[in-house]
Amino acid sequence: MKIEKILNNNVVTIIDEDGIEQVIMGKGIAFKKVFGDKIEEKKIEKIFKLDSKNASERFKSLLNETPMEYVEISRNIIKYAEKTLEKKFEDVIFLALTDHLNFAMKRMKKGLPIKNEMLWEIKRIYRKEYSIGIWSINYIKYKLGVDLPEDEAGFIALHIINATLGESMPNTMNITKLIQDILSIVKYHYKIDVDEEALSFHRFVTHLKFFAQRMFSKKQELSGDDSLYEVVKDKYNESYLCVKKIRDYIKITYDYELTSEEMVYLVLHVQRLTKDKSVASNT
Known part of the structure; x- marks a missing residue:
């Protein structure tokens, strides 16, 4: 070379x-x-x-204007994230994360931290990625002596989530909001608090991530066997009524029509979630 x-x-x-x-x-x-x-x-x-040539030019420009210690920190955060999540990321995350860290450090020096409006949702839905964000701000404090706020842990987590899902930042934020809204519908329909440590909760959230990703990319799955839909609807009527609210919310908010197959999977997940022994009623 x-x-x-x-x-x-x-x-x-x-x-x-x-x-x-x-x-x-x-x-x-x-x-x-x-x-x-x-x-x-x-x-x-x-x-x-x-x-792309555009990404390459942006990357070279970024490396020219960014202190090498920030570049090294970004590399080590990505290495830690890949090891923690057991996943190899595309190189584009390095460009996005390094750019973010450079901008974040400039803001901190000027006393202009930015509030992360989705921090609560990130902590709840993307626990592993959020833990990587917390590790990252502690690592930055160790290396640079700069005490970044928890909001920055959330922003770093979002970059990790983008890399994991292979999505853009706007899509990741839309996916996160949709998941949170669906969880809220379930909570208020049943008037319950769900144990977020329960396996059924993590399975539900995982399903919602992939469902939301398909929805926003407009890759709707074909509808399955309607006979199964009728069986699930009759057998788990309360869960079905809850999912009807989810369906109506998605139709009104996103102009997206759930298929019968998507309804079936949501009903089954809601049923497992709400019948879990770790669910605590508020009533």
Whole structure:
């Protein structure tokens, strides 16, 4: 590999065999190097393959204006998240998270922290990602001596959620709001508090994540066997009435019509959730 451009002592670009520019990172990788020099492979710590030219240009611009300690912190947060969630993320998360951290640090220095309006929902629905956010702000405090507010843990969690779902930030926020609204409908229909540690709760939330993702991407599943719909409707009538409220809310708010198959799955999940021994009645 030969150097195409030197961005700083730790970052260079190359042109791969397909003619696509890649960003190579490693401590001192460009020290005393010039255009056309070979890269010492033992110094390579990370290769970023960004598909679009626009993303590549944004990434190079970001690396030029961002302190390398922020870049390193972002890399380590992503490594920790991948290990915790046992999932490999696309390189685009590095661009988004590094940009966010750079902006967050500038805001903090100016005394202008931003309120995270979805913090409560994130803590409740995305517990693992939120725990990564908390780890991250503690790590930043250890490395930089900057005490970021809990809101920033929520913002970092959102970036992790985006990477996990493969969604944009607006879609992730829409998905989170929809899940929270559906949980609220169940809560108020049954007048209960649900034990959020219960397995049935986590299964329900997981189902809602994938349902919401399909809904916002307009990938509606074909309706299944209507005979099963009628059986579930009769057998679990109270859960069905609750899901009817969910269906009506989604139709009015998002102009999306639930299929009979989607209704069946929601009824079954609501039934499990509300019949769980860990559900505590408010009445």
